[in-house]
Amino acid sequence: MSIETDATNNAGPQTLTMGKGMKRKEDPRFLTGNGNYVDDMRLPGMLYMAIVHSPYPHANIKGIDKAAALAVPGVKAVITGEDLVAASLAWLPTFHGFDKQMVLAVGKVLFQHQEVAAVFAETREAARDAAELVDVDYEPLDPVISPFDSMKDEVILRDDREDKTNHIYHWDSGDRDGTQAALDDSEVVVTERIYAPRCHPAPLEPCGCVAQFDAMGRLHFWVTSQAPHVYRTAISLVTGIPEDKIRVISPDIGGGFGNKVPVYPGYVCAIVGALILKTPVKWIETRTENLTTTGFARDYHMDVTIGAKKDGTVTALKVKTVADHGAFDAAADPSKYPAGMFGVVTGSYQFPVAFAELDAYFTNKAPGGVAYRCSFRVTEASYAIERGMDILAQKLTMDPAELRRKNFVRKDQFPYDSALGFTYDSGDYEGTMDKALNQIGYAELRREQAEKRARGEYMGIGISTFTEVVGAGPSKHFDILGIKMFDSAEIRIHPTGTGIIRTGTKSQGQGHETTWAQIVAEELGLDPQNLLVEEGDTDTAPYGLGTYASRSTPVAGAALALAARRVREKARKVAAHLLEAAAEDIEWVDHKFQVMGAPSRSVTMKEVAFAAYTNPGEGNEPGLEASLYYDPPNMTFPHGAYIAVVDVDAETGEVKVRRFLAIDDCGTVINPMIVEGQVHGGLTEGFAIAFMQEIPYDEQGNNMAPNFMEYLIPTSVEAPVWETGSTVTPSPHHPIGAKGVGESPNVGSPAAFVNAVMDALAPLGVTHIDMPLTREKVWRAIRDAQAAAASD
Amino acid sequence: MTATDTTDTTLRTVTLNVNGQTLHQQVEPRTLLAYALRDAGLKGTHVGCDTSSCGCCVVLLDGDTPAKSCTMFAVQAEGHQITTVEGLGGPGNLHPLQQAFWDQHGLQCGYCTPGMLMTAKAMLEHNPDPTDQEVREFLSGNLCRCTGYNNIVKAVQQAARVMRDEAQAQALAGMVPGTDPSTGTAGGGAQ
Numbered sequence: 001m002s003i004e005t006d007a008t009n010n011a012g013p014q015t016l017t018m019g020k021g022m023k024r025k026e027d028p029r030f031l032t033g034n035g036n037y038v039d040d041m042r043l044p045g046m047l048y049m050a051i052v053h054s055p056y057p058h059a060n061i062k063g064i065d066k067a068a069a070l071a072v073p074g075v076k077a078v079i080t081g082e083d084l085v086a087a088s089l090a091w092l093p094t095f096h097g098f099d100k101q102m103v104l105a106v107g108k109v110l111f112q113h114q115e116v117a118a119v120f121a122e123t124r125e126a127a128r129d130a131a132e133l134v135d136v137d138y139e140p141l142d143p144v145i146s147p148f149d150s151m152k153d154e155v156i157l158r159d160d161r162e163d164k165t166n167h168i169y170h171w172d173s174g175d176r177d178g179t180q181a182a183l184d185d186s187e188v189v190v191t192e193r194i195y196a197p198r199c200h201p202a203p204l205e206p207c208g209c210v211a212q213f214d215a216m217g218r219l220h221f222w223v224t225s226q227a228p229h230v231y232r233t234a235i236s237l238v239t240g241i242p243e244d245k246i247r248v249i250s251p252d253i254g255g256g257f258g259n260k261v262p263v264y265p266g267y268v269c270a271i272v273g274a275l276i277l278k279t280p281v282k283w284i285e286t287r288t289e290n291l292t293t294t295g296f297a298r299d300y301h302m303d304v305t306i307g308a309k310k311d312g313t314v315t316a317l318k319v320k321t322v323a324d325h326g327a328f329d330a331a332a333d334p335s336k337y338p339a340g341m342f343g344v345v346t347g348s349y350q351f352p353v354a355f356a357e358l359d360a361y362f363t364n365k366a367p368g369g370v371a372y373r374c375s376f377r378v379t380e381a382s383y384a385i386e387r388g389m390d391i392l393a394q395k396l397t398m399d400p401a402e403l404r405r406k407n408f409v410r411k412d413q414f415p416y417d418s419a420l421g422f423t424y425d426s427g428d429y430e431g432t433m434d435k436a437l438n439q440i441g442y443a444e445l446r447r448e449q450a451e452k453r454a455r456g457e458y459m460g461i462g463i464s465t466f467t468e469v470v471g472a473g474p475s476k477h478f479d480i481l482g483i484k485m486f487d488s489a490e491i492r493i494h495p496t497g498t499g500i501i502r503t504g505t506k507s508q509g510q511g512h513e514t515t516w517a518q519i520v521a522e523e524l525g526l527d528p529q530n531l532l533v534e535e536g537d538t539d540t541a542p543y544g545l546g547t548y549a550s551r552s553t554p555v556a557g558a559a560l561a562l563a564a565r566r567v568r569e570k571a572r573k574v575a576a577h578l579l580e581a582a583a584e585d586i587e588w589v590d591h592k593f594q595v596m597g598a599p600s601r602s603v604t605m606k607e608v609a610f611a612a613y614t615n616p617g618e619g620n621e622p623g624l625e626a627s628l629y630y631d632p633p634n635m636t637f638p639h640g641a642y643i644a645v646v647d648v649d650a651e652t653g654e655v656k657v658r659r660f661l662a663i664d665d666c667g668t669v670i671n672p673m674i675v676e677g678q679v680h681g682g683l684t685e686g687f688a689i690a691f692m693q694e695i696p697y698d699e700q701g702n703n704m705a706p707n708f709m710e711y712l713i714p715t716s717v718e719a720p721v722w723e724t725g726s727t728v729t730p731s732p733h734h735p736i737g738a739k740g741v742g743e744s745p746n747v748g749s750p751a752a753f754v755n756a757v758m759d760a761l762a763p764l765g766v767t768h769i770d771m772p773l774t775r776e777k778v779w780r781a782i783r784d785a786q787a788a789a790a791s792d
Numbered sequence: 793m794t795a796t797d798t799t800d801t802t803l804r805t806v807t808l809n810v811n812g813q814t815l816h817q818q819v820e821p822r823t824l825l826a827y828a829l830r831d832a833g834l835k836g837t838h839v840g841c842d843t844s845s846c847g848c849c850v851v852l853l854d855g856d857t858p859a860k861s862c863t864m865f866a867v868q869a870e871g872h873q874i875t876t877v878e879g880l881g882g883p884g885n886l887h888p889l890q891q892a893f894w895d896q897h898g899l900q901c902g903y904c905t906p907g908m909l910m911t912a913k914a915m916l917e918h919n920p921d922p923t924d925q926e927v928r929e930f931l932s933g934n935l936c937r938c939t940g941y942n943n944i945v946k947a948v949q950q951a952a953r954v955m956r957d958e959a960q961a962q963a964l965a966g967m968v969p970g971t972d973p974s975t976g977t978a979g980g981g982a983q
Binding site: 021023024026027028029030031032033034035036037039040073124125126129202203204205206252253254255257286287288508509510511673674676677678680681682683684685707708709713715716717719721722 | 902
């Protein structure tokens with residue numbers, strides 16, 4: 001197979017490395033304790049920073065007494081919001097662009113654990129001791145915790161804003177009147193309030209940074225960032241430091257999942273500390289700081305309404321969402337998409353008409369709204385539609401697989417324009433679902449379920465056939481802080497045929513050091529083991545928007561393939577010189593250059609690389625490198641069919657996930673081992689979201705899950721055994737046909753789990769329980785349903 | 793206010809035996825072992841949760857006891873043989889567990905990996921032939937956010953097989969006089 005054949009270049013037997021499960025190049029360093037994370041940075045004279053947090057969710061600050069803190073041996077400075085006001089550094093723009101966020105509280109605190117002061121000391125212990133001694137005089141105010149209370153505007157939470165309302169913005173998409181008319185005419189209508197609970201990405205490495213100004217006044221900033229280039233620009237905009245005087249370095253990152261996209265107040269404080277104290281400052285947040293102050297995810301209350309004919313053909317979709325954004329609108333969405341990619345809520349189905357609207361409100365809760373392992377609100381959207389389809393199936397007493405089949409966008413309809421304005425690139429929804437149904441033995445499982453139901457046992461089968469929209473994004477639609485969401489690649493091939501690859505993305509465990517080398521190796525016929533991948537240093541890497549929203553492979557991966565082809569074109573001229581032929585007579589076959597029609601006359605890329613530096617040929621530019629900025633023509637639309645099989649113990653509410661099968665279609669696969677690993681990890685996070693994880697607040701505004709004792713991460717005992725598989729529908733517009741996969745399992749699986757539990761409880765008439773499906777909630781639902789049945 | 797004024801912040805020297813070497817570290821009585829190790833440059837031991845939940849900080853005490861070094865004071869570690877991930881094997885001489893995690897894609901971001909490896913090492917010291925369920929139960933104090941554990945279980949089983957085979961080879965080699973049982977090769981001429 002020729003690797004010239006762009007989008008149809010699926011991994012075949014003759015590929016060098018594409019489609020092969022090459023072991024990861026980065027692993028030996030992680031396996032031997034040689035990883036280089038931010039907290040591993042140690043600089044001479046480095047101070048430690050600790051932050052003082054508010055115990056109140058809503059309070060006026062009457063005064064702050066630093067004296068006791070400053071008296072602690074080793075303490076160098078304490079800064080407060082008032083200090084930052086004087087330096088014009090009190091507020092931080094949010095990536096969203098609709099709001100700004102306090103760096104340290106000015107006048108009042110707006111959520112529990114809000115940052116109030118920062119302490120700098122010689123040791124981390126002294127910094128924390130002193131933080132305890134900063135005496136803040138609070139005047140507590142009544143907190144507003146629910147967005148349904150906040151929308152009444154009885155208490156205006158943000159008196160710093162011009163608009164005296166808690167309403168942040170309204171967003172809508174689609175045909176409001178047409179949708180209502182279609183619903184009014186529908187034979188069947190189902191509607192359900194579905195809550196996507198507030199949760200947190202919680203990577204195992206907390207956020208942190210080290211700030212250092214060198215002798216020439218240049219800022220060197222090591223930080224746990226998924227988007228180091230955007231950070232450099234944001235830091236320049238906030239602090240006024242010229243961008244060339246800032247170097248941001250994201251070293252090894254211990255997981256991100258969206259948590260490490262926003263710029264946090266602690267980073268600004270550390271930079272201020274390093275500036276005023278003229279010595280490096282390190283700040284590593286505690287787990288409690290991570291869970292209580294940095295970007296949460298979800299917190300969408302979604303009213304989902306689906307209209308259908310009696311035969312199951314869907315006629316309309318309406319979704320009305322109330323979004324809780326906390327104290328500041330710090331959601332990390334592209335500027336023109338305040339509700340992210342929520343418009344993908346029509347899912348894999350042919351809705352002739354749809355309407356989605358959303359209103360976002362301030363509350364006295366932590367700010368955020370990050371894309372937790374999804375492409376900006378895609379998990380919420382996918383959960384809403386996949387849950388909604390099952391509720392419809394239950395109402396129609398139709399098999400949920402058959403209901404989906406009836407409504408799928410068909411393979412021959414792509415590119416498909418959805419009712420909410422996306423152009424889906426490619427897909428085979430029915431083929432992927434059929435593969436899943438066959439592989440899991442769906443018919444047999446339904447027979448088993450019928451037998452169990454007859455015996456009064458609760459077994460459930462849950463299906464989710466989701467579609468994602470990832471790879472933000474085309475510059476005409478997508479920007480953050482005005483910066484278009486392109487990405488970039490730079491390739492330098494050395495004389496000996498090895499090379500270095502740099503991109504604007506930043507791996508946090510995704511394995512870019514391996515997959516990026518594989519892409520370039522395949523395009524250039526070189527050994528991926530000798531292609532070094534370097535990301536995360538803004539002094540060396542080309543500008544890019546970073547790694548989140550499954551955008552690395554769709555955007556930077558495309559940039560890499562095209563940059564490699566530029567290198568190849570340059571090499572072709574050198575090859576022509578070596579082969580004494582015209583460049584147009586040189587073809588690239590089986591990973592080497594040969595004279596057309598004379599296969600015996602050929603040179604390898606390695607030979608050409610050496611010649612590029614030693615004997616390039618007259619008129620040919622010496623050297624062998626290229627860089628490229630890629631503006632994607634469209635998003636990519638990965639999809640999948642997931643099936644969960646559960647057994648519910650009606651006595652205890654315990655749910656056992658007996659089997660889970662994930663068939664993913666992420667287009668061309670670069671490294672199947674890494675894809676499978678991503679799917680395993682995302683499914684485990686989806687499992688956690690479905691059954692364990694939530695950041696709830698009590699009525700007084702207390703964060704009830706401020707550590708891993710309360711915010712539950714699945715262990716190896718809870719995590720199910722995952723079964724996986726794939727279909728391959730390449731993206732027609734991506735240079736190698738790849739679509740991205742890291743988030744699919746987290747987007748698609750929560751609905752499969754919940755649908756399975758609801759399917760198990762269907763005989764009791766239970767239609768919906770909000771996540772997380774804890775034993776208590778499931779047990780209460782069963783008990784209530786049994787009580788209701790008994791009283792009938 | 794907290795009782796900070798009663799906290800003893802006097803520095804004292806602890807003598808730690810880490811990976812067969814003696815370290816003298818200046819610590820406060822309250823300094824956690826994890827930070828004492830990291831301050832000594834052994835950065836492979838990570839801190840992830842502060843509540844003894846995640847296990848990123850696991851080291852071995854006396855060869856076979858996994859300990860969360862964020863839940864132990866450095867002064868308590870005196871007199872113990874401590875093994876950190878740096879003592880397990882380096883890039884040129886990976887331990888079978890490190891090799892297996894690499895082979896089976898048992899890591900992604902790498903943050904939990906050192907703790908995971910050390911707990912797995914302790915388990916295999918006690919149980920060289922575990923079932924998958926036993927592996928899962930033994931590792932349940934170590935959180936991983938990336939892998940979903942499936943490949944970690946496979947990796948531990950691969951390492952267990954390799955280590956059993958090595959132990960058997962060593963035992964067999966030991967039956968022949970003049971053979972170095974530590975390498976399983978005659979005359980110690982290991983290649």
